[in-house]
Amino acid sequence: MAELDATLAALADPTRRKVIDVLREGPRPAGELAQAVRMSPPALSRHLRVLRAGGLVQAESGGADARLRLYTLRQEPFTALQAWLDQVQAFWTEQLGSFKDHVERTRKDPT
Amino acid sequence: MAELDATLAALADPTRRKVIDVLREGPRPAGELAQAVRMSPPALSRHLRVLRAGGLVQAESGGADARLRLYTLRQEPFTALQAWLDQVQAFWTEQLGSFKDHVERTRKDPT
DNA sequence: CACATCATTAACGTTACTGTTAATATTTGC
DNA sequence: GCAAATATTAACAGTAACGTTAATGATGTG
Numbered sequence: 617m618a619e620l621d622a623t624l625a626a627l628a629d630p631t632r633r634k635v636i637d638v639l640r641e642g643p644r645p646a647g648e649l650a651q652a653v654r655m656s657p658p659a660l661s662r663h664l665r666v667l668r669a670g671g672l673v674q675a676e677s678g679g680a681d682a683r684l685r686l687y688t689l690r691q692e693p694f695t696a697l698q699a700w701l702d703q704v705q706a707f708w709t710e711q712l713g714s715f716k717d718h719v720e721r722t723r724k725d726p727t
Numbered sequence: 728m729a730e731l732d733a734t735l736a737a738l739a740d741p742t743r744r745k746v747i748d749v750l751r752e753g754p755r756p757a758g759e760l761a762q763a764v765r766m767s768p769p770a771l772s773r774h775l776r777v778l779r780a781g782g783l784v785q786a787e788s789g790g791a792d793a794r795l796r797l798y799t800l801r802q803e804p805f806t807a808l809q810a811w812l813d814q815v816q817a818f819w820t821e822q823l824g825s826f827k828d829h830v831e832r833t834r835k836d837p838t
Numbered sequence: 839c840a841c842a843t844c845a846t847t848a849a850c851g852t853t854a855c856t857g858t859t860a861a862t863a864t865t866t867g868c
Numbered sequence: 869g870c871a872a873a874t875a876t877t878a879a880c881a882g883t884a885a886c887g888t889t890a891a892t893g894a895t896g897t898g
Binding site: 756757769772792 | 873874877878
């Protein structure tokens, strides 16, 4: 659940989602991502740190030019989020909704 | 895309996700939700406003006691978010990743 | 080695969010 | 009508997030 928090906190920012959308087309170095979102390199660097902290992206430093840090998408957090969404969707798929409601609302004291 | 922003901004807060988890078990009045997350009614009321703004919950005021506002989950934003996640997941399902990367990284100037 | 390049961190100011208590409807019950 | 109950908004303080410019680290180039 703590992992979901980092994931959603990372996805909550439009700039970071834009970065993800760009990375969908392939790995990119930090500078190129900064250009893509029209933001100063320092600002984007911090966004990338948030994305790294959430495990949504990964920095590959093993290229011809060691200065370039190529960023790539990581699948795990997205899959975990989908799993949580599937649980929420169960609210509607289980069409016992009204029955469950009755049961829940009938209980005495939810200490 | 602006809708996704409101959705993810709403989900980014742990308290609001907790509210959603509680609502998965059935509709609840605002006060009961405040108790469930151990927070003052005013604080939770504002969280509920964020959830309403994102369309994640809905307030049904049509009960026996008109003072109680029963909150219920709304499906649409969750479905929309899943759709976006599916698009991101396409990054891995299309195993042309490395090829696409090559094509993209070969372009000259993406003005 | 001197200098440019890529990326990150540091410092600064601004803005937005969060929670609490107090005040404001709206409704219920006597 | 008056007091209690439910929910929201208002006002306040504290914290965290965001973006910019300047400084630091690390790597490549002449």
